Amino acid sequence: MKTLYELKQNLATVGQQLQKVEGELAQKAIDPSASMEDIQALQKSKEDLKARFDVIKEQHDTMEAEQKAQFAQNKGLQAVADPKEKVVQAKAELIKNVMANKPVSQEIYQALGDDSTGGGKFLPKTVANDIISEPLVKNQLREISTFTAITNLEIPKINFTLDDDDFIADKETAKELKTTGDVVTFGRNKFKVFAGVSETVLQGTHTNLVSHVENALQSGVAAKERKVAFAQNPKTGEEHMSFYSSQNGIKEVEGDNLYQAIKKAIADLHEDYRENATVVMRYQDYSDIIETLANGNATLYSAQPEQILGKRVVFSDAAIYPIVGDFSYSHFNYDIGTTLYERDKDVKTGVEQFVVTAWFDHQIKLKSAFRIAKVTSTP
Structure with a gap:
């Protein structure tokens, strides 16, 4: 079998012959003294050379494409010039290797910006960061709570202090x-x-592949965040993460109706927290408030929630009882340095599962920054 170099030489030789014959044919065609037999002979020669050229070119192009593909495969991710495309390809290869129970190469980790992994079973920080951002299923607290990804995080509950111990006005x-x-x-x-x-x-x-897996993981993470933050009966060990947990003991403020309870809860906050307070509640509860307040007046239905309640409103169906407070004191933190991945199979459906094991925590840094609004219980 000829080498690519030999095919290139043959292609050049036949190409030159073809070009020469085409030139002679052009001259004969305009020469009145040339016979038709000479012209037809040149035409036949041209057709033969053209057929030969096409056959050699097809062989050349096929072999060249195969060699380029092999070269790119040997170079792996180094052959990908576009940095964004390289990350996507690295993520895809990581997922495919995990699903096939194959080891993940150091090259993949390096492409994902995680040189220190050493080929262990840790999820690269690039992937972990992407998983905890921009979910399809939303945790509405992401708009107002604090989110970090720091291992062994410790922070002060209040961001500033004074030399006078009595500087905290809120008792x-x-x-x-x-x-x-x-x-x-x-x-x-x-x-x-x-x-x-x-x-x-x-x-x-x-x-x-990468889009499908990341969207699923991002949505699952957001759903978990929302579930633990609004759990009425939190799991053992997760009690401190829920606004409704008796362990946190967030103060409840009651009113004759929900509108009155929310307004009282806002007023009950110390001014340091009231200034940046947000109301998190179900849209259904807000609609009931508007219907009661409107009493046939259609103008209230077009008003912004902030105009009605006096504070920014964020809707979440998970907020069984409205929560009022400064949500900068609601803090989610991920330990992405120890995020693991593995594979599993759903025996019922036969669908393979790409599984991420993560560690996180939700701390309500100051319970006094929040209130829960409830309707007064009837005896």
Whole structure:
């Protein structure tokens, strides 16, 4: 079998012959003294050389494409010039290797900006960061709470201090700090997120595979955040993460109706928290308030929620009772340095699962920064 170099030489030789014959044919065609037999002979020669040229070119192009593909494969991710495309391809290869129970190469980790991994079973920080951002399923607290990804995080509950110990005007805050201390230490609460990956998706384009898996994981993470923050009966070990947990003991403010309870809850906050307060509540409850207040007046239905309640309103169906407060004191932290990945299979459906095990914590840094609004219980 000829080499690519030999095919290139043959292609050049036949190409030159073809070019020469085409030139002679052009001259004969305009020469009145040339016979038709000479012209037809040149035409036949041209057709033969053209056929030979096409055959050699097809062989040349096929072999060249194969060699380029082999070269790119040997170079791996180094052959990808576009940095964004390289990250997508690296993520896709990571997912495919995990699903096939194959080791993940150091090259993949390096492409994802994680040189220190050493080929272990840790999820690269690039992937972990992407998973905890921009979910399809929304945790509405992401708009107002604090989010970080720092291992062994410890932070002060209040961002500033004064040399005078009596600088805290809110007596509830002062009492809370004295009881619980002035530093929040974030723990590591384990949870798993499953992304179902069908054979079709796994064999599809890198872009579709990465998009499918990341969207599933991002949505699962957001759903977990929302679930623990609004849990009425939190799991053992997760009690401190819920606004409704008796362990947190967030003060409840009652009113004859929900509108009155929310307004009282806002007023009950110390001004340091009231200034930046947000109301998190169900849209259904807000609609009931508007219907009661409107009493046939259509103008209220077009008013912004902030105009009605006096504070920014964020809707979440998980907020069974409205929560009023400064949500900068609601803090989610992820320990992405120890995020693991693995594979599993749903025996019922046969769908493969790309599984991420992560650790996170939700700390309500100051309970006194929040109130829960409830309707007065009837005896």
